[in-house]
Amino acid sequence: MEDTEFDPSTHPHRRLNPLTNEHVLVSPHRTKRPWLGQVEPPQTTKLPEFDPDCYLCPGNTRAGGKQTDKYESTFAFENDFAAVLPPPGPAAPPSPHPLLATEPVQGGCDVICFHPRHDLTLARLAIPDIRKVINEWVRIYLLRGRQEGINYVQIFENKGAMMGCSNPHPHGQAWSLSVVPSLPATEIKNLKNYASTTITDPSSSAPRGPHGRPCLLCEYVHFEVSVEHESGRVVAKNDHWVALVPWWAIWPFEILLLPYKRHISNIASLTTEEKDAFAQIMSIVTKRYDNLFSCSFAYSLGIHQRPTPRAEGTSEDQDDDDEDISHLHLHFDPPLLRSASVRKFLVGFELMAEPQRDLTPEQAAQRLRSCSEVHYLDAIPSSEEK
Amino acid sequence: MEDTEFDPSTHPHRRLNPLTNEHVLVSPHRTKRPWLGQVEPPQTTKLPEFDPDCYLCPGNTRAGGKQTDKYESTFAFENDFAAVLPPPGPAAPPSPHPLLATEPVQGGCDVICFHPRHDLTLARLAIPDIRKVINEWVRIYLLRGRQEGINYVQIFENKGAMMGCSNPHPHGQAWSLSVVPSLPATEIKNLKNYASTTITDPSSSAPRGPHGRPCLLCEYVHFEVSVEHESGRVVAKNDHWVALVPWWAIWPFEILLLPYKRHISNIASLTTEEKDAFAQIMSIVTKRYDNLFSCSFAYSLGIHQRPTPRAEGTSEDQDDDDEDISHLHLHFDPPLLRSASVRKFLVGFELMAEPQRDLTPEQAAQRLRSCSEVHYLDAIPSSEEK
Numbered sequence: 023m024e025d026t027e028f029d030p031s032t033h034p035h036r037r038l039n040p041l042t043n044e045h046v047l048v049s050p051h052r053t054k055r056p057w058l059g060q061v062e063p064p065q066t067t068k069l070p071e072f073d074p075d076c077y078l079c080p081g082n083t084r085a086g087g088k089q090t091d092k093y094e095s096t097f098a099f100e101n102d103f104a105a106v107l108p109p110p111g112p113a114a115p116p117s118p119h120p121l122l123a124t125e126p127v128q129g130g131c132d133v134i135c136f137h138p139r140h141d142l143t144l145a146r147l148a149i150p151d152i153r154k155v156i157n158e159w160v161r162i163y164l165l166r167g168r169q170e171g172i173n174y175v176q177i178f179e180n181k182g183a184m185m186g187c188s189n190p191h192p193h194g195q196a197w198s199l200s201v202v203p204s205l206p207a208t209e210i211k212n213l214k215n216y217a218s219t220t221i222t223d224p225s226s227s228a229p230r231g232p233h234g235r236p237c238l239l240c241e242y243v244h245f246e247v248s249v250e251h252e253s254g255r256v257v258a259k260n261d262h263w264v265a266l267v268p269w270w271a272i273w274p275f276e277i278l279l280l281p282y283k284r285h286i287s288n289i290a291s292l293t294t295e296e297k298d299a300f301a302q303i304m305s306i307v308t309k310r311y312d313n314l315f316s317c318s319f320a321y322s323l324g325i326h327q328r329p330t331p332r333a334e335g336t337s338e339d340q341d342d343d344d345e346d347i348s349h350l351h352l353h354f355d356p357p358l359l360r361s362a363s364v365r366k367f368l369v370g371f372e373l374m375a376e377p378q379r380d381l382t383p384e385q386a387a388q389r390l391r392s393c394s395e396v397h398y399l400d401a402i403p404s405s406e407e408k
Numbered sequence: 409m410e411d412t413e414f415d416p417s418t419h420p421h422r423r424l425n426p427l428t429n430e431h432v433l434v435s436p437h438r439t440k441r442p443w444l445g446q447v448e449p450p451q452t453t454k455l456p457e458f459d460p461d462c463y464l465c466p467g468n469t470r471a472g473g474k475q476t477d478k479y480e481s482t483f484a485f486e487n488d489f490a491a492v493l494p495p496p497g498p499a500a501p502p503s504p505h506p507l508l509a510t511e512p513v514q515g516g517c518d519v520i521c522f523h524p525r526h527d528l529t530l531a532r533l534a535i536p537d538i539r540k541v542i543n544e545w546v547r548i549y550l551l552r553g554r555q556e557g558i559n560y561v562q563i564f565e566n567k568g569a570m571m572g573c574s575n576p577h578p579h580g581q582a583w584s585l586s587v588v589p590s591l592p593a594t595e596i597k598n599l600k601n602y603a604s605t606t607i608t609d610p611s612s613s614a615p616r617g618p619h620g621r622p623c624l625l626c627e628y629v630h631f632e633v634s635v636e637h638e639s640g641r642v643v644a645k646n647d648h649w650v651a652l653v654p655w656w657a658i659w660p661f662e663i664l665l666l667p668y669k670r671h672i673s674n675i676a677s678l679t680t681e682e683k684d685a686f687a688q689i690m691s692i693v694t695k696r697y698d699n700l701f702s703c704s705f706a707y708s709l710g711i712h713q714r715p716t717p718r719a720e721g722t723s724e725d726q727d728d729d730d731e732d733i734s735h736l737h738l739h740f741d742p743p744l745l746r747s748a749s750v751r752k753f754l755v756g757f758e759l760m761a762e763p764q765r766d767l768t769p770e771q772a773a774q775r776l777r778s779c780s781e782v783h784y785l786d787a788i789p790s791s792e793e794k
């Protein structure tokens with residue numbers, strides 16, 4: 023083995039995620055292991071356009087007794103069973119021991135219905151309808167993020183029964199909290215650390231963050247779009263956004279979606295053109311996901327950005343706000359591995375030691391690039407299917 | 409709300425895990441939320457004592473073509489599809505960009521069959537048979553951990569189809585690596601940090617780590633065993649070991665199992681008596697787990713300890729080795745939440761921001777304490793069942 027040259031598509035190795043400072047173990051030689059585990063049935067059921075039993079369909083009654091509006095576009099409402107309660111709350115009690123630290127958390131949890139139709143996920147929505155979802159995300163980020171006592175807004179979508187999602191009606195959530203949660207806090211710490219300690223090539227044309235300092239994600243994505251297509255990790259790209267399988271991906275078909283032309287800290291700072299491009303690439307990514315295994319692809323989606331918006335009336339041009347160190351990005355974490363019914367489990371060694379993957383990110387990107395941008399359910403049916 | 413007194417069993421709050429420096433969000437007010445999600449069938453199938461199609465049953469042939477020994481006690485063999493390859497391996501290539509860090513990893517993966525019987529999990533094994541599993545863990549830890557190029561040994565068990573485990577035959581694994589994986593590396597960093605920066609009560613009777621310095625886990629567990637039973641987190645305790653739902657637990661019925669009478673860095677340092685007590689408490693914990701929902705309880709189990717054993721011939725009495733900063737402990741991470749068929753999913757907000765739980769660790773410990781120590785399958789059948 024010592025005389026062989028290292029080949030990342032053959033030799034076990036690990037890669038560092040600079041956003042979290044954690045590693046992932048890559049075992050590319052192992053992609054032909056036999057599978058003997060749990061097989062989940064492929065999603066073949068066709069959903070109705072309206073489900074009288076769905077509490078998110080327009081006009082229906084929710085478990086808490088409230089009625090969902092007869093909405094025609096997007097629709098947001100406060101979760102009837104929120105994980106947190108509105109501020110203010112009682113103060114922290116004295117800790118019984120320094121190692122038993124407790125911190126009260128307040129906030130609010132919103133549910134965001136993407137569309138009145140029960141059966142239209144992001145992958146099947148028209149781009150103007152995805153654009154409306156983005157507008158709703160911006161509205162909630164600004165509204166919640168400027169409320170007294172709120173220091174972080176987490177917008178996310180959890181899609182698919184495989185992810186434990188209790189309702190197939192296309193919807194996401196926004197949890198607004200008095201604290202910055204662990205993962206985004208770690209990412210921001212590492213972005214700040216990068217900005218203050220990294221010496222970059224002065225001739226590089228990568229965009230820069232606040233105060234002209236280097237931005238970890240601006241640098242990373244600038245490099246990724248320069249890599250030759252066939253060997254790279256880019257899945258889709260338009261004038262403002264790029265979707266890629268990150269170098270440090272944990273999930274088999276994990277995607278990082280982010281703007282690459284300029285440093286943008288949050289969704290409220292996007293121009294109209296950038297929001298249009300955002301809707302377009304969201305459509306491409308979700309369609310390719312569905313086409314990969316001809317199923318409604320399960321995933322968790324999360325928006326990471328500056329914890330709360332800028333104060334009203336300030337803009338990125340006016341102010342070099344340190345909080346703008348955040349580089350807006352979306353994580354897609356999907357569990358599917360080999361087909362509509364074979365999923366990855368984060369268990370055993372991965373739970374106790376370090377995440378591990380067999381398929382390389384480059385191989386995953388290649389698979390996703392080869393998928394059509396026309397949704398398989400919208401493809402022209404063959405003569406046999408008539 | 410401001411006038412109310414904070415009550416950890418009512419008010420949302422978060423708790424810090426000092427081993428990882430990450431938080432968990434606790435939403436105790438939410439335990440009565442309606443459940444509409446995926447329901448998995450309870451495990452009612454009775455397994456045969458021998459399965460001719462099981463590659464771990466004695467004498468059968470494995471997928472790679474090799475034959476499993478006709479073993480009568482425990483049996484370990486090298487995984488035919490290991491995640492890593494033996495050292496030495498080729499050196500790291502130059503990185504195409506500083507943010508794309510790659511590090512070759514070498515090592516070996518062992519499979520450890522706990523018992524020849526296909527149907528006997530740890531919960532159903534006699535204590536002397538569990539004792540043999542512990543002996544096998546010690547043997548592999550010493551053997552692998554002293555091999556050239558090995559810097560870490562992770563012993564773990566992944567049990568249950570719900571965890572993606574491909575074979576119900578009771579078995580675990582040991583992955584031996586040239587690197588210390590992310591999670592144990594973080595734990596060791598935080599243990600070292602605690603030892604060098606914490607000022608503890610000099611009159612405390614808690615055991616201490618190497619060089620007489622404070623040990624995070626010695627201090628923590630010493631406090632936990634002092635808490636009144638009814639309000640505490642202790643699930644089971646014997647002369648040397650305690651099983652508890654940690655203050656910072658993520659999984660509903662997560663358990664931390666560790667020695668509490670003295671600082672012990674690894675399983676090879678256990679006395680005969682401590683190993684006997686280890687087998688006894690393993691039996692109690694796994695029986696209570698099975699009895700909680702009357703099913704073969706799914707979990708991932710991992711042993712965290714000093715990365716590799718001491719050099720041959722040295723003992724803890726002879727040497728104040730800095731590596732002994734590790735405090736031997738076992739993590740049980742089980743996914744079940746409310747019944748044999750309702751599981752927790754780490755998705756959405758938890759994947760994107762921070763783990764979250766509804767049931768408090770104190771409530772979970774209370775539930776586990778109320779379970780019998782006699783396995784439900786071994787309980788005397790009622791007259792109707794005859």
Ligand SMILES: [Zn+2]
Pocket residue numbers: 041209326351353
């Ligand atoms: Zn992020």
Ligand SMILES: [Zn+2]
Pocket residue numbers: 427595712737739
């Ligand atoms: Zn540990």
